[in-house]
Amino acid sequence: MNPQIEVSPTQRIRLLKQWLVFVPLLAFSAFVLMANAFSAPPPSGAETFKAKCSMCHGPDGAGATPMGQKFKLRDLRSSDVQKQTDEQLTEVIAKGKPPMAAFGKSLSPGDIQQLVAYIRSIAKG
Numbered sequence: 001m002n003p004q005i006e007v008s009p010t011q012r013i014r015l016l017k018q019w020l021v022f023v024p025l026l027a028f029s030a031f032v033l034m035a036n037a038f039s040a041p042p043p044s045g046a047e048t049f050k051a052k053c054s055m056c057h058g059p060d061g062a063g064a065t066p067m068g069q070k071f072k073l074r075d076l077r078s079s080d081v082q083k084q085t086d087e088q089l090t091e092v093i094a095k096g097k098p099p100m101a102a103f104g105k106s107l108s109p110g111d112i113q114q115l116v117a118y119i120r121s122i123a124k125g
């Protein structure tokens with residue numbers, strides 16, 4: 001009448017073991033996904049530039065600031081600056097070029113990479 005599914009004790013233990021692995025794994029994946037969704041994204045090159053560079057180079061990179069005029073800054077969008085390689089720009093930002101401070105200690109290599117990408121993105125033409 002009432003067909004019952006027979007589960008032997010060994011099968012029961014095997015099922016239990018599978019759950020013991022599967023459930024924490026699922027919980028952990030869910031936790032990682034949530035943590036990613038709620039943590040603030042890292043600042044983009046544009047944000048870092050605004051915070052650390054625009055007081056001299058100007059918000060648009062043109063260098064039209066009192067500091068920029070005093071130091072005769074080249075427009076970061078100009079070909080004189082853009083023709084340099086990513087490595088050269090990275091080095092200037094990391095090591096500085098007096099009176100520009102070296103940012104290698106206060107910014108991570110990833111931040112500097114983003115800044116170089118940002119400088120590329122504002123290039124003229």
Ligand code: HEC
Nearest residue numbers: 052053056071073074081089092093097098099100103115
């Ligand atoms: C205190 C003012 C100041 C700040 C802040 C500053 N710079 Fe500079 N920057 C300079 C000066 C001065 C130069 C050198 C200009 C020269 O070559 O004569 C320079 C040069 C550069 C160059 C090389 C450009 C060229 O002419 O070849 C790059 C790239 C650069 N800065 C990027 C940055 C970035 C990115 C930041 C922010 C992390 C930053 N700078 C912050 C003053 C500043």
